[in-house]
Amino acid sequence: MSLQGKRIVVGLGGGIAAFKAVQLVRELMRRGAEVRVVMTEAATHFVGPITFAGLTGKPAVTNLWAENYAGEVHVELGEWADAVVIAPATMNLMARATSGQANDVVLATLACARGDVFFAPSMHHRMWAHPATQSNIRTLTDRGAVVLGPVTGALANGEIGEGRMMEPDDIADEVESHLAHADDLSGSRVLITAGPTHEDLDPVRFLGNRSSGRMGYAIASQALRRGAEVTIVSGPVHLPVPSGAEVVRVRSAQEMHAAVMSRFDRCDVLIMAAAVADYRPEQREAQKIKKGGSLKLELVRNPDILADVGAKRSQRPSVLVGFALETENLEQAARDKLERKAADLIVANEASAALGGDTNRATLVEAASTTPLPEMTKRALANQILDRVRTLLTNPSQRPRREAKQEAPN
Numbered sequence: 001m002s003l004q005g006k007r008i009v010v011g012l013g014g015g016i017a018a019f020k021a022v023q024l025v026r027e028l029m030r031r032g033a034e035v036r037v038v039m040t041e042a043a044t045h046f047v048g049p050i051t052f053a054g055l056t057g058k059p060a061v062t063n064l065w066a067e068n069y070a071g072e073v074h075v076e077l078g079e080w081a082d083a084v085v086i087a088p089a090t091m092n093l094m095a096r097a098t099s100g101q102a103n104d105v106v107l108a109t110l111a112c113a114r115g116d117v118f119f120a121p122s123m124h125h126r127m128w129a130h131p132a133t134q135s136n137i138r139t140l141t142d143r144g145a146v147v148l149g150p151v152t153g154a155l156a157n158g159e160i161g162e163g164r165m166m167e168p169d170d171i172a173d174e175v176e177s178h179l180a181h182a183d184d185l186s187g188s189r190v191l192i193t194a195g196p197t198h199e200d201l202d203p204v205r206f207l208g209n210r211s212s213g214r215m216g217y218a219i220a221s222q223a224l225r226r227g228a229e230v231t232i233v234s235g236p237v238h239l240p241v242p243s244g245a246e247v248v249r250v251r252s253a254q255e256m257h258a259a260v261m262s263r264f265d266r267c268d269v270l271i272m273a274a275a276v277a278d279y280r281p282e283q284r285e286a287q288k289i290k291k292g293g294s295l296k297l298e299l300v301r302n303p304d305i306l307a308d309v310g311a312k313r314s315q316r317p318s319v320l321v322g323f324a325l326e327t328e329n330l331e332q333a334a335r336d337k338l339e340r341k342a343a344d345l346i347v348a349n350e351a352s353a354a355l356g357g358d359t360n361r362a363t364l365v366e367a368a369s370t371t372p373l374p375e376m377t378k379r380a381l382a383n384q385i386l387d388r389v390r391t392l393l394t395n396p397s398q399r400p401r402r403e404a405k406q407e408a409p410n
């Protein structure tokens with residue numbers, strides 16, 4: 001019973017899969033959790049609150065004005081819960097959660113949630129594929145919520161498509177594995193770089209790359225959830241800051257270098273997820289470059305941040321993680337970087353699988369092991385990386401003692 005002692009609010013939206021929430025509540029309780037139920041008014045058309053009262057021994061709350069609750073039920077439940085699981089999460093409910101509405105007990109509890117938030121979407125496949133839903137999912141995920149499913153299968157009208165709510169047992173598995181990590185990085189200071197760098201050519205143009213920053217931000221929000229103190233040194237990205245993280249905004253590789261070098265001796269873990277430009281224009285023109293004939297750009301090397309920290313690794317951090325984005329010879333190239341930059345772990349990505357999207361396929365390369373992982377969400381990959389970081393932190397013998405060779409000055 002590995003949810004023993006955990007407190008979980010199950011929130012229902014108004015969808016046909018609401019009947020499966022009954023099974024979910026039972027399953028969470030069977031695993032040891034204490035469960036309370038909140039429902040939208042629409043959800044009560046699909047399943048009765050009395051069913052949940054019978055199961056949990058507490059009344060299911062269906063509106064903010066419930067007479068059997070003195071005080072603010074949403075504030076109390078938001079504070080009480082280690083996790084809030086919205087199942088089924090309808091298109092409408094997620095849209096309202098995204099826009100920060102709090103006009104029913106489910107949304108208000110979500111808005112007050114102190115613990116982890118999970119959405120198990122359930123809707124017709126065209127509603128799921130709708131750009132509004134996809135954009136809302138992205139926003140909710142960027143804010144740290146976990147979206148479980150949906151899966152492909154038979155929908156309410158008999159069609160087969162992506163939109164079916166994950167099975168209750170699978171939702172319970174995910175919630176359980178998620179809560180199992182809680183606080184295992186507490187006391188660790190984690191510095192994460194994220195996003196691209198922009199190397200200015202003139203006041204309006206720059207050289208950049210297609211990194212979205214999502215991987216680094218996913219690591220940041222998972223590290224926070226696991227109890228770490230987190231600083232993000234962030235290149236230019238359009239992502240919400242995970243709540244609780246300190247953010248240092250930079251633009252160029254040189255600025256990122258300065259921000260990391262002035263902080264790395266105060267952290268236990270450095271994760272270099274940023275796509276740092278290896279080169280910058282030799283000169284930044286003060287005025288906008290006017291068109292003429294052909295134009296030749298002279299580029300010079302940027303400092304290698306990871307290698308520079310690797311060269312000083314006796315001064316901390318204890319664990320050094322780099323990324324390698326490759327288009328060929330993935331593992332060998334990652335192993336070279338591991339050695340050259342004195343890192344403990346290189347997360348090797350194929351360029352085609354890594355950039356921009358919500359999923360990633362990576363291989364974890366360490367001195368004594370190579371672990372290819374299946375394609376997974378960036379959140380799931382973030383946890384795989386942090387699992388390794390945690391092991392390396394607690395087992396210094398698995399970390400190399402060497403230092404990186406300092407590269408030629410730039």
Ligand code: CTP
Nearest residue numbers: 272274276278302303304305306322323324325
């Ligand atoms: N990195 C860095 N500073 C740079 C360039 C890269 O700290 N100037 C870090 C990245 O954040 C990443 C790792 O080094 O964690 C690998 O980046 P990559 O550009 O693939 O490494 P290079 O050594 O530049 O590889 P290549 O020789 O293939 O260009």
